[in-house]
Amino acid sequence: MKIVNPLISFLSNQTPDSDWYKRRIVIFLCFVISGFLFLFIRLFYLQIIDGENLRRLSESNCIRLQNIDPPRGLIFDRNGQLLVDNRPSFDLSLVPRDAKPLDSTINYLAQYARISPLDVWEEIEKNRKQPSFRPILIKNNISRETLAVLEAKRFDLPGIFVDVRLRRLYVNGQSLAHILGYVGEISSAELKSEMYSGYRRADLVGKSGVEKSFESVLRGEIGGRQVEVNAAGRLVRVIRTVDASPGNNVFLSIDQNLQKSAEYLLSGIRGAVVAIEPSTGFILAMASSPTFDLNMFVDGFSQSQWQSLVSHPHHPLRNKAIQAEYPPASTYKLITAMAGLEEGLIDEKTTMVCPGFYKFADREYRCWKKVGHGPVNLEKAIAESCDVYFYQVGLRLGVDRLASYAKACGFGSATGVQLDQESKGLVPTSSWKKRRIGIPWQGGETLSVAIGQGYNLTTPLQLAVMISIFANGGSVLTPLIVKKIENASGETIKEFTPEIKGRLPVSNKNMEILRKSLWEVVNGRSGTARIAIIDGIDVSGKTGTAQVFSRKTETEREERRAEHLRSHALFVAYAPSVNPKIALSVIVEHGEQGSKAAAPIARELISTYLSVRSPDKN
Amino acid sequence: MFDRRLAQNFDWLLLIIILLIVASGLMTLYSAARAGLETTQSFFFKQLLWYCLGIMVMISSFLIHFKRLDYYAYAGYFLCIILLVAVIFAGKYVAGARRWLVFGPITLQPSELAKLGVIVVLARYYSRSVTMDGLRLRDLILPALMTLVPFLLIAKQPDLGTAMMILLIAATMTVFAKIEKKALIAIMSIGLICIPMTWFLLKEYQKRRIMTFLEPDMDPLGAGYHILQSKIAIGSGMLSGKGFLKGTQNALSFLPEHHTDFIFSVLAEDWGFIGSAAVIFLFIFLITWCLNIAHNCKDQFGIFLVIGITALIGWEVFINIGMVMGLMPVVGIPLPFISYGGSAVITKMLCIGILMSISMRRFLFEQP
Numbered sequence: 009m010k011i012v013n014p015l016i017s018f019l020s021n022q023t024p025d026s027d028w029y030k031r032r033i034v035i036f037l038c039f040v041i042s043g044f045l046f047l048f049i050r051l052f053y054l055q056i057i058d059g060e061n062l063r064r065l066s067e068s069n070c071i072r073l074q075n076i077d078p079p080r081g082l083i084f085d086r087n088g089q090l091l092v093d094n095r096p097s098f099d100l101s102l103v104p105r106d107a108k109p110l111d112s113t114i115n116y117l118a119q120y121a122r123i124s125p126l127d128v129w130e131e132i133e134k135n136r137k138q139p140s141f142r143p144i145l146i147k148n149n150i151s152r153e154t155l156a157v158l159e160a161k162r163f164d165l166p167g168i169f170v171d172v173r174l175r176r177l178y179v180n181g182q183s184l185a186h187i188l189g190y191v192g193e194i195s196s197a198e199l200k201s202e203m204y205s206g207y208r209r210a211d212l213v214g215k216s217g218v219e220k221s222f223e224s225v226l227r228g229e230i231g232g233r234q235v236e237v238n239a240a241g242r243l244v245r246v247i248r249t250v251d252a253s254p255g256n257n258v259f260l261s262i263d264q265n266l267q268k269s270a271e272y273l274l275s276g277i278r279g280a281v282v283a284i285e286p287s288t289g290f291i292l293a294m295a296s297s298p299t300f301d302l303n304m305f306v307d308g309f310s311q312s313q314w315q316s317l318v319s320h321p322h323h324p325l326r327n328k329a330i331q332a333e334y335p336p337a338s339t340y341k342l343i344t345a346m347a348g349l350e351e352g353l354i355d356e357k358t359t360m361v362c363p364g365f366y367k368f369a370d371r372e373y374r375c376w377k378k379v380g381h382g383p384v385n386l387e388k389a390i391a392e393s394c395d396v397y398f399y400q401v402g403l404r405l406g407v408d409r410l411a412s413y414a415k416a417c418g419f420g421s422a423t424g425v426q427l428d429q430e431s432k433g434l435v436p437t438s439s440w441k442k443r444r445i446g447i448p449w450q451g452g453e454t455l456s457v458a459i460g461q462g463y464n465l466t467t468p469l470q471l472a473v474m475i476s477i478f479a480n481g482g483s484v485l486t487p488l489i490v491k492k493i494e495n496a497s498g499e500t501i502k503e504f505t506p507e508i509k510g511r512l513p514v515s516n517k518n519m520e521i522l523r524k525s526l527w528e529v530v531n532g533r534s535g536t537a538r539i540a541i542i543d544g545i546d547v548s549g550k551t552g553t554a555q556v557f558s559r560k561t562e563t564e565r566e567e568r569r570a571e572h573l574r575s576h577a578l579f580v581a582y583a584p585s586v587n588p589k590i591a592l593s594v595i596v597e598h599g600e601q602g603s604k605a606a607a608p609i610a611r612e613l614i615s616t617y618l619s620v621r622s623p624d625k626n
Numbered sequence: 627m628f629d630r631r632l633a634q635n636f637d638w639l640l641l642i643i644i645l646l647i648v649a650s651g652l653m654t655l656y657s658a659a660r661a662g663l664e665t666t667q668s669f670f671f672k673q674l675l676w677y678c679l680g681i682m683v684m685i686s687s688f689l690i691h692f693k694r695l696d697y698y699a700y701a702g703y704f705l706c707i708i709l710l711v712a713v714i715f716a717g718k719y720v721a722g723a724r725r726w727l728v729f730g731p732i733t734l735q736p737s738e739l740a741k742l743g744v745i746v747v748l749a750r751y752y753s754r755s756v757t758m759d760g761l762r763l764r765d766l767i768l769p770a771l772m773t774l775v776p777f778l779l780i781a782k783q784p785d786l787g788t789a790m791m792i793l794l795i796a797a798t799m800t801v802f803a804k805i806e807k808k809a810l811i812a813i814m815s816i817g818l819i820c821i822p823m824t825w826f827l828l829k830e831y832q833k834r835r836i837m838t839f840l841e842p843d844m845d846p847l848g849a850g851y852h853i854l855q856s857k858i859a860i861g862s863g864m865l866s867g868k869g870f871l872k873g874t875q876n877a878l879s880f881l882p883e884h885h886t887d888f889i890f891s892v893l894a895e896d897w898g899f900i901g902s903a904a905v906i907f908l909f910i911f912l913i914t915w916c917l918n919i920a921h922n923c924k925d926q927f928g929i930f931l932v933i934g935i936t937a938l939i940g941w942e943v944f945i946n947i948g949m950v951m952g953l954m955p956v957v958g959i960p961l962p963f964i965s966y967g968g969s970a971v972i973t974k975m976l977c978i979g980i981l982m983s984i985s986m987r988r989f990l991f992e993q994p
């Protein structure tokens with residue numbers, strides 16, 4: 009019989025007929041039946057032949073899975089000094105299914121381990137929804153004495169286990185707290201996210217700093233074993249084991265000596281320090297004050313301890329070096345000067361007269377020096393930080409041209425340092441203001457922006473990157489905090505090399521003019537940072553004083569103002585002036601004047617770093 | 627318009643088999659959902675809801691003449707492809723993969739629908755190009771492309787199990803259409819050369835993943851442990867089972883994915899050899915009946931459609947049950963009509979509706 013189908017009538021007479029189809033269908037049926045026969049045989053084997061054995065296994069539920077945690081990678085400084093270590097912690101846990109009878113076991117446990125039975129019940133209650141064969145952590149880091157007692161009394165304590173887990177030990181808990189970061193139990197939000205696929209409940213993960221941004225490097229691979237246990241939950245035999253492989257070690261670019269002196273110099277005051285190797289972008293020191301103790305996070309702390317950390321008025325948990333945004337103040341004049349030079353609006357000879365104020369649109373914009381600087385050229389304008397000079401350069405440039413130079417220095421965008429939660433800062437432009445505030449740009453605002461006030465915002469790290477660019481002659485580098493990664497047996501896996509993001513659009517001649525001016529700031533007869541002079545080391549830099557509060561009356565003096573209204577003190581510097589080895593930014597919150605509060609810190613750090621380094625320099 | 631003969635020819639037997647399988651599935655799901663968290667308890671009711679919707683889909687699809695699918699084959703296929711692309715870009719991320727699209731309260735798994743899309747489009751193609759001499763190599767280029775696109779999109783999610791399923795269905799339909807001997811030799815030799823070559827190109831971790839996929843024992847902490855627990859659960863059912871809602875392995879959450887991929891273990895534990903053999907027998911009966919529908923069908927497109935749908939159901943049942951008993955690699959293939967899953971329910975009920983549509987029109991030759 010032919011198939012009646014007009015659609016295929018055009019095909020040749022090879023078109024299959026229905027018998028052809030029927031034959032093939034029968035062949036298929038044979039395959040299906042023989043295939044499913046296999047399933048029957050297997051089912052018969054499992055349930056009838058092996059059934060008794062498997063029923064026994066199911067009744068004792070004795071095959072379990074135990075995790076083996078890998079040792080987390082260690083963290084060192086650039087010279088191989090250990091910063092973060094692991095230490096064993098004895099953790100007490102309970103398997104509800106094995107701890108029968110639960111009542112008396114918990115009472116014994118409370119008695120031997122000197123803990124409250126109510127706490128134990130509470131933990132069990134919290135984990136009600138977990139399968140009953142899964143261990144519940146009762147208390148971590150029990151003492152060795154308690155451990156000895158529990159081991160001696162183990163027959164009273166079925167289902168009670170003490171596991172040795174490795175926990176973090178921060179060799180110097182207060183030091184580098186923001187950079188190293190802490191680890192904690194994975195949150196349910198993190199568990200769901202793509203970044204943490206393969207993680208399990210109760211796993212420890214990096215929560216901030218390098219611990220977080222290098223989580224995948226530090227973690228290692230979790231191992232585990234299939235084990236058979238007896239009715240009390242004790243191990244009878246190990247069936248299969250998969251070893252854990254330890255995490256990789258991370259070497260920071262931080263120099264611990266420099267870091268410690270930065271932290272020492274900042275202690276008691278609020279602010280941040282960032283020091284960078286200008287030729288490579290490696291961060292030598294990054295300090296933020298006030299700080300906190302990382303070791304507090306290891307064993308968990310009480311609600312009140314946490315509250316006092318979080319609600320502290322000076323935010324110790326914040327890494328001010330990358331998260332706080334400050335007006336760049338007079339350090340920004342370097343950018344205004346560069347833009348003026350490059351756009352051909354001024355040259356090194358351009359002279360302007362500073363009578364102590366500049367009149368624009370019926371308003372007087374003051375210079376910080378009330379009596380005025382008199383006639384100033386560019387070098388003097390930078391060295392003495394004349395506001396009036398840069399008001400005029402700024403006006404000639406206009407805000408948008410100025411902004412493009414600021415952006416070229418890395419302002420207004422994240423530097424890309426390998427740390428979490430970096431702030432971007434802000435470079436105002438006319439279109440930005442229209443978009444965000446809805447009002448067109450006002451000419452007077454350009455004046456404030458030209459001297460680094462107004463809407464301008466930068467992080468201390470951005471300032472350090474900016475001054476590094478001038479230190480190395482124009483290369484914009486990504487700041488790096490990690491130098492290399494080694495595996496557990498000490499082989500280098502990855503070496504970080506300097507990443508040049510671009511070059512500053514500035515000619516060599518103009519760069520030299522600017523660098524000369526920066527030298528004058530420190531070494532010139534009336535430079536603002538003469539306090540930073542060091543015997544035997546040539547230092548270049550620029551001071552800044554960021555107003556927190558606009559000056560209302562002439563008579564009001566800084567010292568008499570309430571502390572939180574005082575200006576921030578800024579200083580950016582590099583040394584030696586030729587072939588610089590270190591570039592840094594220092595910010596002291598409410599420190600009043602850059603020259604007074606910030607420059608001395610920079611001087612100390614430069615001399616610490618360069619005098620230690622001098623032996624290997626030759 | 628509606629023909630009285632259609633109602634007379636309605637395939638009651640198919641309906642009864644499906645209802646029996648669905649009933650045993652819901653019962654098992656009720657048992658499986660009893661263990662663990664509140665979220666799993668709602669699976670039973672959600673599944674019930676999906677079946678209500680599924681039955682409506684089934685009814686509306688058997689009322690429509692199956693030849694319409696021939697007309698809309700490519701439109702449906704491209705819709706599936708668009709959904710699969712959307713999953714890659716906008717899919718919801720769950721446990722290491724993007725497989726779901728979220729529309730308000732409903733999450734859709736487009737890869738389920740894509741299986742049917744490929745079946746329809748291949749049925750259309752083969753019904754036009756089939757000859758008694760078999761397909762030549764150049765006849766196979768287009769179907770190969772039509773299979774590979776969804777295959778790659780699904781493998782990218784990654785959902786290796788479903789991607790392989792698409793390949794298996796396409797291969798089954800192609801073999802049914804018959805391949806010329808020369809072409810068959812060519813394909814085999816290409817395969818023999820390519821497979822070892824790609825193996826060398828793979829990275830170490832990719833090789834390891836494929837090895838544990840094929841040999842779960844190599845992963846004693848993951849798949850290997852799951853299979854072991856699944857075998858314990860199935861075996862402990864013995865001849866007559868522990869009884870409805872009495873399974874302990876399931877209740878204690880030793881079984882992973884007990885409402886989806888490993889649901890057969892729950893069934894086997896509760897009902898023992900008698901119950902699980904009965905369910906396997908129901909599936910064999912279903913497949914045989916499907917082939918019988920193809921046997922009686924007088925339309926080439928219809929025959930290929932039935933073969934494709936039968937391959938879909940047959941392979942999924944075979945691989946899933948084989949997997950939970952430790953005969954097959956651990957792939958994420960659910961058991962049709964029994965495992966939890968809205969998209970799967972709707973797709974499978976749509977398939978059954980199409981089978982009914984073909985079956986009830988076996989004596990009719992009119993065009994839609």
